[in-house]
Amino acid sequence: MTDTEDHIREFARVKPTSGTPQMGRFIAALRRLQDITVATDPDPALWDDSAALIEDICARLEQHRAPAGSAPAGRATNLPGNGHPLMPPWQVMAASPDEVTMAGSFTRFHVGGNDAVHGGVIPLFYDWHFGMVVSAAGRPDSRTAYLHVDYRRVTPIDAPLRSRAWIDEVDGRKLFVRATMTDADGNVLSEANGLMIKLLAHQP
Known part of the structure; x- marks a missing residue:
């Protein structure tokens, strides 16, 4: 058995799964709630009423907690953002051992100002994309050692975008790893490069 195979055996890998249509509906509603939360200014009473509804939902879901690696959020590859509300609603369009192409868009929730995507959201996206490259290459779980982003243009919201990441x-x-994000006209919005380091068996 190779060192890589030993590492995979000793380190519990997160296994992909598929999210149900019901989960997809819930995540879509949650994303809409995120967008609405940062785009409205209701009366204080409505904040209270809405908080009560959300608190009720939390109490109901709390009864169904799952162990780490068992909950589908973050593993549901058929849902935007892999079914994780932290991730922007992008999906893998093509994957090979050498590169991964993703497509999607950013929304009001991701705005930093003037309908432009917050600068901190872009590195978050690339970090996730680089992780996809690690998985597609069949390499053991890795951590980001560094990630550098060059911002070429303002990244818009509510516009179709693509990102291609490949092993350098x-x-x-x-x-x-390197990556480039482009808009529908092929304009380069940002570029990134990073270093992913394979975890040793004892590392979390």
Whole structure:
């Protein structure tokens, strides 16, 4: 057995799954709630009423907690953002051992100002995309050592975008990755490069 296979055996990998239509509906509603929350200014009483509804939902879902790695959020590859509300609603369009292409858009929830995507959301997206490259390459679980982003243009919301990430170099435990995000006209909005390092068996 190779060192890579040993590592995979000793480190519990997160296994992909499919989200149900009902989960997809819930996540879509939750994303809408995020957008509405940052785009409205209701009367204080409505904040209270809405909070009570959300607190009730939380209490109901709390009864169904699942162990780490068992809950489908973050693993549901058929849902935007893999069914995780932290991730922007993008999905993998093509994947190979060398590169992964994703497509999607950002929404009001991701705005930093003037309908432009917050600068901090872009590195979050690339970090997630680089993780997709690690998985597609069949490499063991890795952590981000560094991630550098060059912002070329303002990234808009509510517009179809694409991002392509690929392996630039492999050096033992080190995987050097690059990526480019473009709009529908092919304009480069940002570029990124990063280093993903394979975890050792004892590392969390």
